[in-house]
Amino acid sequence: MIPVIIISLSIQLFSHVYLQEEFDYTWRDRWVDSTTHEDEGKRGTFVWAAPEKKFDKEASKGIKTSEDSKFYHISRDIGSTFSSVGKTLIISYTVSHTQKLDCGGSYIKIFEEGFDQAKFSGDDQYAIMFGPDDCRSTNDKVHVILHKGGENRAMKTKIKTKNDKNTHLYTLIFHKNHSVEVRIDEHTELLKDMHEEWSYFPASRIRDSTAKQPSDWDDRPLIVDETDVKPADWDVPEYIETNTEKPADWDEEKDGKWIVPLKRNPLFKGEWKPKMIPNPSYSGGKWEQPWIDNPEIVDDTEKDFGFEKLRYVGIDVWQVQSGTIFDNIFIGDDLVEYEAFVNATWRKQHKVEFPNESTPKKKDDSKSAKKEEKKVEKKEKEGIPDDDEGWEWYTDRW
Numbered sequence: 001m002i003p004v005i006i007i008s009l010s011i012q013l014f015s016h017v018y019l020q021e022e023f024d025y026t027w028r029d030r031w032v033d034s035t036t037h038e039d040e041g042k043r044g045t046f047v048w049a050a051p052e053k054k055f056d057k058e059a060s061k062g063i064k065t066s067e068d069s070k071f072y073h074i075s076r077d078i079g080s081t082f083s084s085v086g087k088t089l090i091i092s093y094t095v096s097h098t099q100k101l102d103c104g105g106s107y108i109k110i111f112e113e114g115f116d117q118a119k120f121s122g123d124d125q126y127a128i129m130f131g132p133d134d135c136r137s138t139n140d141k142v143h144v145i146l147h148k149g150g151e152n153r154a155m156k157t158k159i160k161t162k163n164d165k166n167t168h169l170y171t172l173i174f175h176k177n178h179s180v181e182v183r184i185d186e187h188t189e190l191l192k193d194m195h196e197e198w199s200y201f202p203a204s205r206i207r208d209s210t211a212k213q214p215s216d217w218d219d220r221p222l223i224v225d226e227t228d229v230k231p232a233d234w235d236v237p238e239y240i241e242t243n244t245e246k247p248a249d250w251d252e253e254k255d256g257k258w259i260v261p262l263k264r265n266p267l268f269k270g271e272w273k274p275k276m277i278p279n280p281s282y283s284g285g286k287w288e289q290p291w292i293d294n295p296e297i298v299d300d301t302e303k304d305f306g307f308e309k310l311r312y313v314g315i316d317v318w319q320v321q322s323g324t325i326f327d328n329i330f331i332g333d334d335l336v337e338y339e340a341f342v343n344a345t346w347r348k349q350h351k352v353e354f355p356n357e358s359t360p361k362k363k364d365d366s367k368s369a370k371k372e373e374k375k376v377e378k379k380e381k382e383g384i385p386d387d388d389e390g391w392e393w394y395t396d397r398w
């Protein structure tokens with residue numbers, strides 16, 4: 001008994017689970033509908049529903065968009081304000097498209113204190129926006145947008161959504177070391193330093209610009225073998241005369257002066273070069289200024305990476321085809337707690353949808369990231385508009 005108590009106490013003291021929302025039958029008590037768009041009849045309603053395949057009649061249920069071409073605005077107060085500054089922050093939830101979704105968002109937004117749930121609309125400034133956004137397949141993208149320094153800052157890397165009828169787990173993790181990680185169905189799609197993804201953030205490691213190349217630095221891996229000497233028989237002509245006799249009917253007046261034809265000398269070996277040998281004083285490569293911790297990052301600017309007053313989670317989307325189920329929202333700072341929640345929720349659902357999948361497939365992250373980079377580069381070259389432009393194009397039409 002005693003060890004169990006100690007363990008559970010330590011979890012409570014050192015880890016935080018801010019929100020675990022499984023959308024049981026009491027969900028309406030916690031979620032507030034916004035009145036925005038109500039008058040114009042453009043506001044859609046959420047219903048309590050499960051995907052086609054379910055691990056449990058009730059536990060598989062989440063909230064589902066139920067009317068086509070509508071706005072959806074709904075939010076929940078987490079109940080207390082929390083800060084993610086200097087901490088890990090994990091945000092995850094599941095999405096199941098029961099419809100065939102051509103165009104529609106299924107992302108969530110996290111808001112700081114001072115947010116008016118009853119008037120929630122697309123104009124409300126979020127702190128973090130995260131999740132899939134599908135439109136005409138060319139614009140499918142997982143958003144990670146942070147409101148920092150007075151601007152909404154989108155992540156650089158483009159991550160494809162999973163646009164099928166299964167239940168997919170989307171996870172965003174801000175690690176303490178300022179790395180950002182995005183997982184889909186527990187596969188890491190992205191793991192990068194935040195300053196690489198958002199140029200806004202100061203680099204956590206920089207080159208030491210004061211460092212100078214040491215005078216004895218030697219970047220030549222090979223050097224000339226000074227003891228090597230040219231063999232005495234090396235120098236021979238490249239071409240030598242053949243044994244051809246002057247033809248008997250050769251007419252010097254008509255054919256010009258007879259010249260014996262030449263051939264390549266098989267003994268010719270070209271220019272002699274001394275042997276190269278490993279350089280005993282090789283320093284290991286080109287000299288580079290060493291990496292150091294960026295001195296500009298002091299405790300105070302830790303704030304750049306986190307949010308101080310997080311409090312609400314909301315869904316604010318437009319859907320052309322309704323039928324998306326949002327479920328299993330987790331917000332916390334502890335990866336073990338997160339895993340336990342995922343095991344109790346999405347993993348059970350996933351087993352019903354993929355009964356034959358034994359162990360999770362390991363993906364080569366670096367490879368897929370490189371592929372994505374190439375694709376984005378190609379698009380930029382071809383002048384394909386950025387997703388956000390595409391999105392505006394599409395929202396303007398309705």
Ligand SMILES: *[C@@H]1O[C@H](CO)[C@@H](O)[C@H](O)[C@H]1NC(C)=O
Pocket residue numbers: 175176177178179191193
């Ligand atoms: C940051 O922390 C995460 C989680 O521990 C780890 O996976 C990642 O490799 C770390 N990044 C760097 C650059 O050390």
Ligand SMILES: *[C@@H]1O[C@H](CO)[C@@H](O)[C@H](O)[C@H]1NC(C)=O
Pocket residue numbers: 336337339340343
């Ligand atoms: C979650 O499930 C996985 C796979 O079944 C297991 O390895 C892991 O220990 C579980 N994690 C927790 C925290 O329960």
Ligand SMILES: *[C@@H]1O[C@H](CO)[C@@H](O)[C@H](O)[C@H]1NC(C)=O
Pocket residue numbers: 354355356
């Ligand atoms: C799973 O495996 C069984 C037996 O091998 C097969 O009959 C079934 O079609 C498979 N199901 C799926 C969803 O692949």
